[in-house]
Amino acid sequence: MPKIEVCLTPALLHLYDIENSIVVVIDILRATSSITYGFENGATAIIPVMDVEDCETYRDLGYLLAAERNGEVVTGFDFGNSPFSYTKEKVENQTIVLTTTNGTKAMRMAQERAYEVIVGSFLNITAVCNYLKQQNKDVLLLCAGWKDNFNLEDTLFAGAVVAQLTDGFALADDAGVAALDMYEQAKTDLRGYLRKSSHSHRLIKLNIEEDVQFCLKPDLCTAIPVLRNEKLVRLT
């Protein structure tokens, strides 16, 4: 039976042996949610980069540039990382270059060693779980966290995935047990649970309540983004 593990932050990734694992990168607010939604709406590819400067180097190459810092679209860029920017009208048949600090870092670190790196969010949770059930590979759920530390929303999502996969996978670490318990406690009101977060004041200040609500909706999408070399493309 393959195993499933939960890595609570990228700062702990070195502790996991992932050479034969599918790594699911999780950055619920908002990178992996927006990426999922972008592929659902027909994006051709999304290139995740670390910095606004990296993003800038793609200018004049025909890409859409997405850059946000402190909740605001960076001047001169096409849009930020709100999922509502990733509509069909904007992204269909486009390649997007997206700067997202936590999410990009997690993807690149995982890619160095993992069998495969895919992107998960509540928006595509069942599609991701069904895919994982079919692969018969070990799974690592990698929470991008907040500046290398633990956060509630990514861990809740990891728990939601564990809840769907308990039958066919061996739950192999304490973080998975904790994530599952948190999710079971929170599942009837995920938004309410996140109000306990230390980030909740930050989220209110950013005025992204609609984004948060949207990012917690399950199964609006069937797209699964997968990292191939430098680009995310649609796997299914």
Added chain:
Amino acid sequence: MPKIEVCLTPALLHLYDIENSIVVVIDILRATSSITYGFENGATAIIPVMDVEDCETYRDLGYLLAAERNGEVVTGFDFGNSPFSYTKEKVENQTIVLTTTNGTKAMRMAQERAYEVIVGSFLNITAVCNYLKQQNKDVLLLCAGWKDNFNLEDTLFAGAVVAQLTDGFALADDAGVAALDMYEQAKTDLRGYLRKSSHSHRLIKLNIEEDVQFCLKPDLCTAIPVLRNEKLVRLT
């Protein structure tokens, strides 16, 4: 209002600003439980060291030497790290040199920057909480974890401390929220909850069920160990 935070493993300690914080080091199974019990039973000092070799260098200096690896007392040493070794008959007026990988590492790392480093366990939980309430300093609960990764038992204890301190402290990070929720879920049967742990098979194999039960008992002790230079001594 001072803040309280929870650091889930020593690998995340660099993310916390602890210059003005009291750090409570937590290694429930079994280092910080045994250390607490040792001071309760009259030990003069306990010197935590990383390796059996470090421990060996104290031989012939009149100290008791405690070294255990893989659940067995290392040949030639006085005892291991079972709390039942730290009885009054054995430890009163003695200085003990103890090798404990996770706990020692956590203590040394914290000591480099923290205002003060004390030792917590269920055995002295209320004494520790009362002390913290009186200090008006920020608090970091530092889980020693298992080989630098998250574990359930240390996090449960952190949650138990947060539960006692919610009135006078601001809960400042998501890890504290998660720890508190885990504890609230587990508190009526801590031992049962830990059976979900990935380590539970390891614990059974080690044949330390009595140790585990003992290490989960609250308030058997009033001693609070504090790190002063290289030694733990009794604070109160």
